[in-house]
Amino acid sequence: DIQMTQSPSSLSASVGDRVTITCQASQDITNYLNWYQQKPGKAPKLLIYDASNLETGVPSRFSGSGSGTDFTFTISSLQPEDIATYYCQQFDNLPLTFGGGTKVEIK
């Protein structure tokens, strides 16, 4: 199984800050990597697919980059409504696997 390692597991930042989350795959997954946002008590929501493509309707302050084994998710200017846990997920190989999540809080 492909292991997805996210870091940090949590972070605290101020409104307007640039926030970066990393996700490392245990083997090359080319660009078969998605990012989801999950707010408390809600289902996850797709933000980024294929490592860098913004899902329709998602604000442009969210972005993704990377390929191979190392990926980055960025919020260019943190907003209060971005408080959530963010997950990466690979779909290069079955079983599909998720990272452990990064909880983003406001400082």
Added chain:
Amino acid sequence: QVTLKESGPALVKPTQTLTLTCSFSGFSLNSNGMRVSWIRQPPGKALEWLAHIDWDDDKFYSTSLKTRLTISKDPSKNQVVLTMTNMDPVDTATYYCARMIRGGVFDYWGQGPLVTVSS
């Protein structure tokens, strides 16, 4: 408009079999490339993919759970059913169904009921 909704028991006893139904609308599971997955999340923990079923009835399961899982579909009813045998308290989780496109992108999710395993 694509929607998915899970239904099933909120409480099951250890050793019992869990049966969950995903009722969906806004797309057809007969369409080439369409898939429906089940994903679970224990309280306070990360997401775990369990299984998916393809438009052509191919089925795929989690490595660690495949002996306990069965997924099936009824396209005429727009439903996908997941059964999990021999439930244990560690299986307590929110169980989501999700539409899966392009081989592994979950673009729409159900609300996910919490299933508690307890005697």
